[in-house]
Amino acid sequence: MSGQILVTGATGTVGRQVTAQLLEAGVEVRALTRGPAYLPPAVEQVRGDLSVADSLGAAVQGIEAVFLVWPFASAEGLEAVLTMLAEHARQVVYLSSAAIRDHERQAEQLIERSGLEWTILRPHAFAANTLRWAEQIRAEGVVRGPYGQAAMSLVDERDIAAVAVRALTQDGHAGAVHELTGPHSLTQAEQVRVIGEVVGRPVRWAETSVQDARQQMLARGWPAEVVDGILHAQAEMTLGPAPVTATVEEVTASAARTFRSWVAEHAPAFRALT
Incomplete structure (x- = not known):
């Protein structure tokens, strides 16, 4: 890819795995952090806060794509962030959820109208929740x-990340909504x-x-x-x-x-x- 991928939520359950798998794929990774974070040395850490769009200037310079975790119970403020992202990035992969709560639905709609090439991930319950x-x-x-x-079809965070990495690095995922579950x-x-x-x-x-x-x-x-x-x-x-969906295997060629x-x-x- 011609530019770095910006990972938000890089120390979280899924974001940490996205970061690790991007590095394994040889991709340059930049992490948005509000303070010092324990991440692999190869990751460029840039300070910024998603709740303050104006703080993202340094983080978005030269990026190609964004893995977006929106960690708030409201979509308020997201439109300003997307406007800034769209001035620099080509693509966004958004971690939503299968529950599609009101704020997640609003976030999805804002992303679809942002002008960015988008992919939405809707995982079911995380195995890590246990x-x-x-x-x-x-x-x-x-x-x-x-x-x-x-009953729940628990999904491994590594599988969610694997689908995110494919969407970020391979063609064919623009406009896709991937519903992700485990196999049982x-x-x-x-x-x-x-x-x-x-x-x-x-x-x-x-x-x-x-x-x-x-x-x-x-x-x-x-x-x-x-x-x-x-x-x-x-x-x-x-x-x-x-x-139970077959999406993980269809996207990654490996069983969930x-x-x-x-x-x-x-x-x-x-x-x-x-």
Whole structure:
């Protein structure tokens, strides 16, 4: 490519993998950071803040494309950022989600009208989200929560990144919306069972009431509308298996990684301390 690729969210779950895979592909990577970040030495770190479009001047100079993570619960301010990006870059790959929340839908619409060549990624639930259970599993071998039968097609962050890298470096993805899943639908209870099988100890799901779960999330400071949105989504997931797409394999020519393989690579996080 004639210019660098700018990666936003380069220290995040997906952005870190995008950065690593771009480097493996021999691409020059620039990371937008608000302060010093632990990234590979080959990555050029440039200070800037997506919430302040005027701070992005140095970051966008000479770039060819952008991997865009918009880490805000509103699309406010995105149009100004896209205007600046469009003055320098040719292409944007945006990490949305399969939930397509209101702000994500607004972001997608702004990107489609930005004048940039665009690709949108809509991953389903991240396998990495199960790390929120790690403390319970280490301490008790039990995960407590509502909707144990909520089904999800968990996707490995490396597969999301692999699709992003193909879209950033290869032709054929302009105007594409890629819905990304893992290869299997697993209920939350089944996910917990798989974790136990991999780490070599019994781990079980203990069903709790929706009311208790709601109060616990509110006590952690989560906004009520966010809590209710999560619980409503989980209730809908109990209605049947989660959808599974073949997009990862179609784009990367490699089968999507299984949740079991993801757990095997992160097993120390779930093992009891001795």
